[in-house]
Amino acid sequence: xxxxxxxxxxxxxxxxxxxxxxxxxxxxxxxxxxxxxxxxxxxxxxxxxxxxxxxxxxxxxxxxxxxxxxxxxxxxxxxxxxxxxxxxxxxxxxxxxxxxxxxxxxxxxxxxxxxxxxxxxxxxxxxxxxxxxxxxxxxxxxxxxxxxxxxxxxxxxxxxxxxxxxxxxxxxxxxxxxxxxxxxxxxxxxxxxxxxxxxxxxxxxxxxxxxxxxxxxxxxxxxxxxxxxxxxxxxxxxxxxxxxx
Numbered sequence: 657x658x659x660x661x662x663x664x665x666x667x668x669x670x671x672x673x674x675x676x677x678x679x680x681x682x683x684x685x686x687x688x689x690x691x692x693x694x695x696x697x698x699x700x701x702x703x704x705x706x707x708x709x710x711x712x713x714x715x716x717x718x719x720x721x722x723x724x725x726x727x728x729x730x731x732x733x734x735x736x737x738x739x740x741x742x743x744x745x746x747x748x749x750x751x752x753x754x755x756x757x758x759x760x761x762x763x764x765x766x767x768x769x770x771x772x773x774x775x776x777x778x779x780x781x782x783x784x785x786x787x788x789x790x791x792x793x794x795x796x797x798x799x800x801x802x803x804x805x806x807x808x809x810x811x812x813x814x815x816x817x818x819x820x821x822x823x824x825x826x827x828x829x830x831x832x833x834x835x836x837x838x839x840x841x842x843x844x845x846x847x848x849x850x851x852x853x854x855x856x857x858x859x860x861x862x863x864x865x866x867x868x869x870x871x872x873x874x875x876x877x878x879x880x881x882x883x884x885x886x887x888x889x890x891x892x893x894x895x896x897x898x899x900x901x
Contacts, residue, residue, distance in 0.1 A: 659685075661685050661686050661687055661710070662681075662686045662687070662739035662740060662880075663686065663687040663688075663689065663731050663735040663736070663737055663738050663739050663740075664677075664681045664686050664687065664688050664689070664739065664740045664741075664742065664880070665688075665689045665691070665727050665728065665731055665738055665740070665741045665742065665775070665779065666678055666681075666688060666689070666690050666691065666742045666744055667691045667718050667727075667742070667743055667744050667745035667771060667775055668691065668692065668718075668744040668745030668746065668771075669688070669690030669691055669692060669698070669701060669713075669744065670690070670692035670697040670698055670700065670701040671697075671701070671846070671847055672844075672846035672847055672848065672869065673744055673794060673841070673844065673846060673869050673872050673873070674690070674692075674742075674744040674745070675701055675704065675705075676869035676870065676872070676873050677742060677744065677872075677873055677876055678690050678701065678705060678711065679705055680873045680876075680877060681877075681880075682705060682708055682710060682711060684877075685710075686710070687710040687711075687712075687731075687734075687735040688710065688711050688712070689711075689712045689713075689714060689727060689730060689731040689734070689735070689738075690702075690711060690712070690713050690714070691713075691714050691715070691716065691718065691723070691727055691745065691775075692713070692715060693715065693716070693717055694715055695713065695715040697715075698713030698714075698715055699713065701713070710735075712730060712731070712734050712735075714726055714727050714730050717766070718745050718767065718770065718771035718774060718775060719766035719767060719770040719771060719774070720774070721774045721777075723774065723775075724774035724775040724776075724777060724778040724779075725774075725778045727775060727778065727779075728775075728778040728779055728781075728782050732782065737782070737786060738779055738782055738783065738789065739788070739789060739790065740789070740790045740791075740792065740880050741775055741776065741779035741789070741790070741791045741792070742792045742793075742794070742876060742880075743771065743772045743775060743776060743791070743792070743793040743794065743818075744793075744794045745767055745768075745771045746767060746768050746771065746794060746796075746815075747763060747764060747767045747768065747811075748796070748808065748811050748848065749763075749764060749808070749810065749811060750806050750807060750808040750811070751807060751808070752807050753807060753809040753810075756809070756810055760810065761810060764810050764811060764814055765814065768811070768814040768815065768818070769814050769817070769818075772793055772818050772821070776791055776793075776825070779791055780825075780829060780834065783829075783832065783834045784829070784832045784834070787832055787833050788833050788834070789833075789834045789835075790834065790835045790836070790837070790879070790880055791825070791829075791834065791835075791836045791837075792836075792837050792838065792839065792876055792879050792880065793818055793822060793837075793838040793839075794838070794839055794841065794872070794876075795815045795816075795818050795819050795822075795838045795839070795840045795889060796811060796812075796815040796840055796841065797840045797841060797842045797891050797892075797893035797896045797897045798811070798812060798815075798842075798896070799811070799812050799815035799816035799818075799819055799840065800816065800819060800840065800889070800891075800897050801896060801897040801898075801899075803860060803896075805860065806860065815840075818838065819838060819840065819889045822836055822837060822838040822887065822888075822889055823887045823889075826886040826887030827887065830886060830887075835879075835882065835883065835885060835886040836886055836887065837879045837882075837885060837886060837887070837888050837889070837890065838888075838889040838890070839872060839875045839876055839879065839889075839890050839892055840889050840890065840891045840892065840893065840897065841867060841872050841892050841893060842860070842861050842866070842867055842891075842892065842893025842894050842896040842897075843857045843860055843861065843866045843867065843893075843896075844866060844867040844868065844869060844871075844872060845866050845867065845868055845869065846869060849866075854866060860896065861893060861894035861895060861896045862894060862895035862896065862898065862901045863894030863895055864894075865894065866894075867892060867893070867894060871892055872892055875890055875892045
């Protein structure tokens with residue numbers, strides 16, 4: 657028996673984990689509304705995905721409240737509803753704490769924090785009316801298990817906050833039949849890292865290797881259908897967050 661297609665909204669959908677997520681949901685027969693900063697990047701993503709009819713690109717900066725609203729509105733106009741929001745857009749900037757600049761702080765807050773708040777607010781308003789939905793965020797394992805070899809205080813500050821916000825929002829939205837969860841990746845093979853960096857990066861996880869985008873996709877696919885699972889942050893990190901090694 658064929659299941660009814662769901663509508664999935666994905667921020668940061670033009671590359672890396674976001675693009676892999678879009679491809680996985682499309683392959684499953686779902687509708688995908690993908691966001692990136694520019695229409696050009698979304699067009700490139702659509703072409704790489706095979707230009708499917710059930711992919712809709714909505715360009716804009718997720719730090720802008722109107723973009724979160726537009727993502728939900730366009731999804732409803734085109735596909736009727738939003739079943740799952742995936743807050744994937746994010747940046748990571750590792751450096752000594754005292755070297756962070758005001759511009760870097762602003763960029764991290766805009767993309768990682770506002771990019772969680774505004775799309776989640778828009779989705780939650782819609783899902784509360786529907787009495788159904790899921791909000792899934794991509795955070796970072798290092799937020800709960802900082803590593804002396806990778807100083808990254810500002811990403812830890814923001815991503816760690818989203819980990820805790822996931823639990824708080826799950827409790828708030830549970831009476832409305834909305835599940836709120838997160839996936840906390842370790843280091844994943846994306847365009848963020850060049851191949852010559854992999855040797856060092858492999859040493860940062862007990863598994864002895866970096867993760868694949870498919871391994872993150874698998875976790876998100878599980879959470880997108882887990883009706884009795886909410887308020888959790890699922891580590892997908894090769895043991896990185898398990899403890900000292």
